[in-house]
Amino acid sequence: MSETANATETEGEPTSEKLVELAKRRGYFFQSSGSYGGVGGFYTFGPQGAALKGNVEDAWRDRFAVAEGNMEIDAPTIMPEPVFEASGHLEGFDDMLVECPDCGESHRADHVVEDDTEYEDAESLPIPEVEEVIAEYELVCPSCGAGLAGQAVEAFNLMFATNIGPGDSQPGYLRPETAQGIFVEFPRLKEYARNQLPFGVTQIGRAYRNEISPRRSIIRTREFTQAELEYFVDPETDEPDLERVENVEVALYPASEQQTDDGEVIETTVGAAVEEGVIGDPWVAYFLGVAKPWYESVGVDMDRFRFRQHLSGERAHYAADCWDAESEIDGNWIELAGFAYRSDYDLSKHAEHSGDRFTVFRQYDEPKTVERATVDPDMSYLGPEFGGDAQTVVSELEALAGRDRAAFEGDAVEIDLEGETREIPVEKTGFAVEEETIAGEHVTPHVVEPSFGVDRLVYTVLHHAYREDEVDGEERTYLELPPEVAPTFVGVFPLQNDADLEAQADEIVDDLREAGLSVSYDDSGNIGRRYRRQDEVGTPFCVTVDYETIEEDQTTVTVRERDTTAQKRLSVDELAETLTAIREGDLAFDEL
RNA sequence: GCGCGGAUGGUCUAGUGGUAGGACCUGAGCCUUCCAAGCUCAUGGCCCGGGUUCAAAUCCCGGUCCGCGCACCA
Structure with missing residues (x-):
């Protein structure tokens, strides 16, 4: 997998550019509202992209909800203001910006104040006071040295605000993360878990952040999909079953390595990493061990994947240990997921603000x-x-x-x-x-939070699947997507324009669709063109109906595999069954 | 939000102060017994607004969007 991958990286334009073009042309993703000039940071997943994303979400659900015995919920995307007062987003999600009158650079006003005065927590000061401090100390622009006194300090909150109901009596916000929808409902959710710790609640859904500067296609958008698991544990008595993941091999980039000039990624196992204290928290280690093989199964190239530990300054104060899953895209590492031990911070905050009880009774x-x-x-x-x-x-x-x-x-x-x-x-x-x-006694559970970005993962899967090679001297572009997530599973073609061939092909299409497979029928142009078309959207298999199919007693078709272009003849009777087995991962094309 | 660069059919692109051409794609047909072949035909475009001008897709200004750098990413 990785040899061809690296070959495509070495020369020419970056894979990202070619991928974004392919995504637009073939219906993976494209910018929204293009007819109206487009709007920054919003993307629509086209037919292929929506199917791929749906398959990835299903795979996540299978692994993190079903296979782990967790429960999934679906909470609203809009919640009232008090929720975000409690979560800290209303205040903490607020940035104070001040613009330099000379060079036009924008700076975090609180950082400017902290750097040049004795104030330590300028972020908590009200804006008029920050403006006064800037004037009083005659603070200057860090970029060009021009005076900032008299410049307005603007608050910029990353949450989208709205009003619930008529008038503006009840302010609400679009959630900046799916997690709050789980935390807020904890008192009821713990009932569904029969008041037994540990238990986990998952949610796959949209979240919204009014980013100052959305960038790099679907990697940083203003509306995005998260798949989050909040795993509630009793901090004194619960321990993860590390034996299940102790042999999982992981590439770790701990904080200690990041702080040295020649820091290196450590190849080790989850078990060894816990024993040696590289991963501080066993729950975080457990979920890293679950996540790694899962990422591999949906098509992330493990040569371009690592877990990076947060530096202490990067970490929220309540988080004991925090690791990100990262993938490499054209030489840059992007965050795919965060794994944080959040202690009882979230539940305690909601208990405090709501007056409700966010505890579980430990007998x-x-x-x-x-x-x-x-x-x-x-x-x-x-x-x-x-x-x-x-x-x-x-x-x-x-x-x-x-x-x-x-x-x-x-x-x-x-x-x-x-x-x-x-x-x-x-x-x-x-x-x-x-x-x-x-x-x-009543215990406030601690929370372990694996939080996945779905859009970035979809982008990574596509990027890591992108291949260019040659078939019979002709250039070919294809996506080496795992059959489990590929948007279309099989293409069905009559070899030529011929009523008999087409009739047989139609029948096969019906059969395969009935078996639950995603099928694309194509009878235009010559056969080679149709293969390439499917290659480019990553369809793993193509079935061609030829004259042997309709002439023989025991009807057979050719099945062509995307990555090798190899063909095998299969009986029509067992076609649906065989392809289904391949999709389920129970059978490989080579074994036919 | 700032700076630099950019925006021409679905995609990639050529181009000029007199409203546009190519390639690929797509559709119809011919041909074709397994890998983007060939032939005929067809659909389809100058990001938006203002200004200069007889005339603006082209020049100027503003906006939107995209890419990169800075800042930001709880």
Whole structure:
């Protein structure tokens, strides 16, 4: 796979340019709203692209939801403002930009302030204050040195804002990641998991970011598809089953290697990487081990694939360890997925903001018995006695019972009420020491988050599948897509314009479609042209009906394989069955 | 958001102040017993707006979009 791949990389225009052209021409993807001049950062997947993307999503679902025993949900793309107040996107997703009046460069205003003043967390300052600081310190443009005083600082939030319902009473935002839709519904989702940790919830869907500068076709867009898994674990008791992935070979690029000049990618196994502490968190290691063979199965070239650890500065403060899956495109590494241990950050934030309970009850092996001091004050006494302060008195009594049981040993208990010491007869407090059985405790689960970018993966799969070779002296372009994800699985052709051949071919098309295969019928031009057409969209097999097919008793057709152009004769009766087996990966063309 | 470069049929491209040509693709037909062959015919285009001009696809300005660099990428 890799030899031809590298050959196509070495000369001529970059594969990306040829691929983008092919994608446009053959219906993989193209810029949206072209008739209206186009709009930056939005792409439409054409017939081939939509099928490929759908197949990739199905493969992801099979592996990360079905095979892992996780549950999939489908949440809205619009959520109300409080969700993003809790998640931190409303504030943290906001960049402050200031433009230089001389050279026109835009800079992060908070960075300018932090670099040249004693302020350390300028991002949290309100904008007018940042403007004042810039004026006060006479800060200058980092590029050209011109004064920035008096320049407006603009807030730029990467979330798309909208209004829910008529008027502007309820602001909402298009989600900048699919994850919040899972976190927000946690209290209900944990019920579906029967309150048992660990459990995982997946979601495949669109997310939106109003990027300042979308780039490089579908690699960085404003609307994109994510496939995310939020795996909820009990941080004290749950451990991944590393044995299942310990022998998976991985290429790791740890932070320590990135920080040296001649840092190298380490070829190792998941098991060894955990043992040697290269991967800090075993859950992250587990999912790296699941992801690697999966990426290979959908067509990512493993010679152009690695896991890169985030540098400490790159990592969110709550994340213990974070790795990205990366693929190489024309010499550049792009992020395909992130694997982060997010601790209880997300659930705690939503618990705090919503007031709902984002915990799971962890039952002790043995119930614990504890003594607890309680009060049950006689309000018919406290009310008349203390009037409006009665509730304060109750609170004081409760607190006192918790911290100083001995205070209730006499006939009266003393409490402090606004600096004044007051006495209350113990018999009126309802003081009691009770034995209580505690069966367990409420735990906020920690979250392990493998988060996949689907569009970038589709791009990588196409890019890594792109091939140029020669057949009988003629140049050929083809996509070496794995049969499992190829948008069209088989082309069916009559050898020539001939009513009998066409009739037989039609019948075969019906049979194959009935068997659930994606079939393309083509009877135009000569046979070679039709093969090349299918090669270019990556159709793995072509079936040709010739005169032998209709003359013989035992009807056969030729089946031609895309990558080698080799042909074999197969009986029509077993055609659907054989091709289905190949698509399922149970049979190889070579074995026919 | 800034700087540089670009935008001509579906795709790739030639070109000039007087509204455009090629190649491939696509469709119809002929030919053709397995790899982009040949022949005939057909469809289809100057990114948008303004300005200069008798006349603008061409020159100028603005915008949109694309590529690259800077910045950004929670």
